[in-house]
Amino acid sequence: SFQREDHVTLIPLPRLTEADTKAFLSQRDDTALIADQLSHWLYQETDGNPLFFISLIQSLREEGLLENELDPDWFTRIQTEPNRTLPEAILASVGSRLLRLSKTERGVLDWMAVFGRSLDFSTLQEINNQSQITLLNALEQLLARELLLEIEGKYDFAHNKIREVVYHNLSAARRIFYHQQIGSKLEELTPSSADSAILAHHFEGGQEYDKALEYWLDAGEHALDIYAYQQAVQHFERALALTDQKAPQMDAYLGLGRAFTLSDDYDGASAVIQQGLLQAEKAGDNLRRTQFLYAQAQNANRQHRPDGGKEEVEAALSAAEQTGNDHYLTLSLLLLTEVHESDGNLGSALETADRARAVSHGLHDNLLEARALLEIGFLHAQRADFDKAVSAAGLGLQLLEGTDDRNALAYGWNILGRALGGRGDYSRALDAFNRCHEEAGIIGDRYLLAQVFNMRGWLHRELGDFENGLKLDQEGIKSAKRWDKPSPEISARLNLCLDLLQLGDPKRVLGLLEEIEEQINAGSFGFHSWRWQLRLLHTRGLCALALDKPAQVAALAEEGLQLAELKEARKYIALNHGLFGVALAVLDRVDEAVRELELAVALADEIQYQPIRWEERFQLAHLYRQKKSLKAAGETISEANEIIQLISENLDDELLRTTFSKMTLDLYHQIVGDDGPGK
Structure with a gap:
């Protein structure tokens, strides 16, 4: 032993950190360009053991795998060939x-x-x-x-x-025997679905392929249930590899298609769903055909195409009706609701959602009924029926209590936040969006995670916290682009324009709006183009107002009003009446301005949309004074003050209460011009 030699000093080698492995690789000519990718894998493989690390590097070098750092397949080859991770030195x-x-x-x-x-x-x-x-x-x-x-x-x-x-x-024979024995022992312990992947692995290793197939399918379903979509893909792919029987093949294709859809791999989903659909049609299996048509419709709908996947959704609905399958009928109706909403046909969307709720209620399926209620809540919020939206979303969330459907829970809190924010219940709305973010984070729902930033930004802006509103919307844009979520992206970009406008940069905003309009017209943002057009017109009108172009403001407000009335979007009807009234006032058409502003305030009172309720009352008070109607002006200011006071009292956040008070006081001085509300 070296320990007996006087001239030998033993130096213990500590384990390498991942940073150590990266530094080592960065200093070698044949690994410098791939150090970032290779260091993490090597660290995971060797756990920082210096002998294993050096042995593995040398083995890769001798195999010629490090000689061509630009070969895109090199890393895949290393990972998928197990023998490469066991060089002779380690063995x-x-x-x-x-x-x-x-x-x-x-x-x-x-x-x-x-x-x-x-x-x-x-x-x-x-x-x-x-x-x-x-x-x-x-x-x-x-x-x-x-x-x-x-x-x-x-x-x-x-x-x-x-x-x-x-x-x-x-030996191969001993491995097979051990896998069989372990699988059988574990199976005796009455395992849950959470153990299915382990059982499948052992039965496949033990060459009991029928059992392995059964457990891989169950493992895939379990992975979908816990939102582990990449695991689900792997499990269903293993199932496909083990069978040439049509029924389990179709089940694997269906599960794989759902997993691809939910992990945003829409092309992969389309390919396997089509394969399964062809098999189901060839076999005359109407139930599975219905399931595949729904999976195809869901995949098309989630891509947020301008048509919402209308053709695929109608095919799924027709199949569900023909087979009398009320479960898939409800699911297809919910997709059709989104198609109608995307077209701006809110009345038809609401009728379809109500039908979905009725069918699901007959099934005594709380989860499906909750999803229908959440769609109803969303539609009421779009129509500015905020109280109805709060009620529907609240009922949906009640039905979801005790379930483990975090996707529906995240969506439900999102809808409730929209509805509460729409009627000015800001603190509760922020709490709801926080819950949405929490649930979406647990399951990795990138759409809602990207969207919740601009939802919060919207509330901060309405409360005068423009700086934080800007930051939230910038984060929303960044997240939506990173995850390729066009709908949250355009929403956040339009919000950003309003932030910048409030911060005094209307010319920059006009440039940004031109870019957005080009992309809307090109169909880049898919769903809800009517809604983006409404927001675009209104924001342009506000820009024109800031640049002292009242005639242009009036024209944009009239165009926005026509579109809003066509779509029954009452919030934007009120907003455009208000904008039109302000433009007419600048043009000295006072009587017409008063009429438009009174229409805006009356509708805002009806739908409880707070920003118009108090701000347009300031505008009206100013015009009433011009018309020498001092009593009406005083009453209107008192009403505005009461609304502002109530909002302020219900704000839990001290910063937001301060920014809101400052914003309302500044606008009062700007519009009315005396000492302040109540004077």
């Missing part, structure tokens, strides 16, 4: 340690290597069939030799490379 190093073990100790490692993950003593005894004392003695020796670790009552290999070497050294 020899670990192998020499294994040779010193007793037969019992080696047997324990063999079973654990096939088991593939940490396990407790009782599970190890179940699969190993050794007496307690024999097994305890073996474990103590393996722990002492630092081949195993014990953490919180569970045993695992001290390094994954040890497990890989042990597994590598087993």
